[in-house]
Amino acid sequence: MRLALPLIALATALSFTSPALADETPAAAPAAEAGTPAAPPRLIVAISVDQFSADLFAQYRAHFSKGFERLLQGAVFPSGYQSHAATETCPGHSTLLTGVHPARTGIVANNWYVPGIGRKDKKVYCVEDEANPASTSKNPVVSPKHLKAPTLGDLMKKANPATINAAVSAKDRAAVMMSGHDTDAVYWFEGKGFTTFEDRKISPAVEVENAAVARLVDAGDGDLPVPGFCGAVDHAVKVKDFTIGTYRFPLKPEDYRTYAGGPRLDAATGDLAIRMVDELGMGKDAVPDVLSVSFSQTDRVGHAFGHEGVEMCIQLAQLDATLGKLFDALDARGIDYAVVLSADHGGFDAPERLNQEGYAAAKRISADLKDDALSDAVSRATGITAPEGKLLYGAGSSGDIYLGAGLTAKQRKKVTSALVALLKANPEVEAVYTAEELKAVPVPQGDPQDWTMVQRVRASFDPERSGEVLMMTRRGVVGVADPAPGYVATHGSPWDYDRRVPIVFWRKGMAGEEQPAPVETVDIAPTLAALVGLKEPAGTWDGTCLDIDGSEADTCAR
Incomplete structure (x- = not known):
């Protein structure tokens, strides 16, 4: 929270002499065309829409009429890239405000394995303090310790400690990855309300929002409205013994699980973001602040129902309204703010619907690519069994495979060779790399749409945390072997439906532009x-500054 007025004035004065922040007085700002903002904005609003692919953006942008409509007047980069292969929530969010690829953030996946770790649970969650005895990968003690790179908020606070760096999301990993290490407030939704780090308390603003959530959930709610433009996707598709494509998110009283899986939680995230602006005094002085807001529910709807049903149509219409409410609230407070909106990754629809729509190659991954099945197959081929725990950890989709603890160097070599041969012979596998091979590959540069498969994998490879073997499944293989209600589709592949995301910037007075260049999410921070x-x-940074003003003014030349 901002301090008393005299100290605010002092902090403002200090900001003008910070060695790392440019002079922020209007007199010192570079000349600009009429209508183009010259002074720095007072608030950066960094928005991530989880699992918001460039394909979804293109499909629905003509129907947006509230928050998205405003953003479309800004600088639109429809061909943005999460250019790496590990297209998951934690790696993707780690790139958005650090400006570097997962190879440098160290966030190679949502979870990785440490077979020799001194606990039964060998999986390590990306925002977990696994050294805490109370922590497990499923019930983590949340910490930013694994993030190796500073975020924009970290760097701005280092340059001027008066900067406020805050974040909110339904997901802990999203809020932590976007805010970083030096934070003033970080909140995520858990159980029945928003919470924060173990050594902090939730603020009065969070208590008020949690009470509002409780009132809504305890009372229950009916179906969410279906916009008229959703008609074409409002039909049932059979998946095993259930259907997707027609659900309208009715909320039974006291059903927090259903609440946490639908659009209403995005609305609460947006409401809490507004409350945080007021409580922390963000955007009120000459020291720029950073508010990171990750809307998680597009991802949860995508996993539960896929991309092409009425569920996703309802979700995006609701999110559009939520964004509009957030921007209107900032306008009402007279805050000079700049917005960037992007995504942590894209996503893929349920293969059953894709098959109906003519994508015959879409299929579910086979169970023989799970770690247990691979362990059995490699054991049969080599005669080697795990001295402790399992022989192999990971696998199951595109990604990392770890060798169990206790193997000799000779055994590890033999197991690795057998595993690679087994994967290369599998018709669902596109490519296989060993860690040793990837260490010799330079970190890629240039247009991300032109990167080879090994370059995509190298961009999310960290020799300290990645597996001994990395496999990439073929295009169209969905990494859900056995679908169930609530989990029919996913992401995580190296293909463009998972890599391509929109990147949009907006600020009042900025001349808009539509830029088709294949830019990267690592370009956002610079x-x-x-x-x-x-x-x-x-x-x-791994990325470069993008000129986001469509006029002759150059926002990178300040």
């Missing part, structure tokens, strides 16, 4: 840094 006058040494 672009925003230029906007607020933050100067960092060469090599800080």
Whole structure:
């Protein structure tokens, strides 16, 4: 929260002499065309829409009429890329405000394995403090310790401690990855309300929002409205013994599980973001602040129902309204703010619907690519069994496979060779790499749409955390072997339906543009840094600054 007025004035004065922030007085700002903002914005609003693919953006952008409609007047990059292969929530969010690929953030997946770890649970969650005895991968003690790179908020607070760096999301990993290490407030939804780190208390604003959530859930609610443009996708598709495609998110009283899986939680996330702006005093002085807001429910709807049913149509219409409410609230407070909206990854529809729509190659991954099945197959081929735990961990979809603990160097070599041969012979596997092979590959540069498969994998490879073997499944293979109600589709592949995401910038007075270039999410942080006058040494970012003003003004030249 901002301090008393005299101290605010002092902090403002100090901001003008910060060695890492440009002079923020209007007199010192570079000349600009009429209507183009010249001074730094007072608030950066960094928005992530979880599992918001470039395909979904293209499909629905003509129907947006509230929050998205405003953003479409800004700088639109419809061909943005989460350019790496590990297209999951934690790696994707780790790129958005660090400006570096997962190879440098160290966030190679939502979870990785440490077979020799001194606990029964060998899986490590990306925002878990696994050294805490109370922590497990499913019930983590949340911590940013695994993030190796500073976020934009971290760097801005280092340059000027008066900067406020705050985040909110339904997911802990999203909020933590976007805010980083040096934070003023970080909240995510757990159980029946928003919570925070173990050593912090929720604020009065969070208590008020949690009470509002409780009132809604305890009372229950009816179906969510179906916009007229959803008619074409409002039909049932059979998956095993259940259907998807027609659900309208009715909410029974006291059903927090259903609440947490649908659009209403995005609305609460947006409401809490507004409350945080007020409570923390964000955007009120000359020191730029950062508010990260990750809307998680597009991802949860995508997993539960796929992309092409009425459920996703309802979700995006509801999110559009939520964004509109957030922007209207910031306008009402007179805050000069700049927005960036992107996504942590894309996604793929349920193969049953894709088959109906003519994508015959879409299929579910076979159970023989799960770690238990691979372990049995490799054991039969080599005669080697695990001295402790399992022989192999991971697998099951595109990603990392870890060798069990206790194997000799000779055994590890033999197991690795047999595993690679087994995977290369599998018709569902596109490519297989060993860690040793990937170590020799340079970190890729250039247009991400042109990267080879090994370059995509290298961009999310960390020798300290990645597996001994990495496999990539073929295009169209959905990494859900056995679908069930609530889980029919997923992401995580190296293909463009998972890699391509929109990147959109907006600020009042900025001349809009539509830019088809294949840019990356790692370009976001240096672009925003230029906007607020933050100067960092060469090599800080993997990305480059994007000129987000469609006029002759250059936002990268400030």
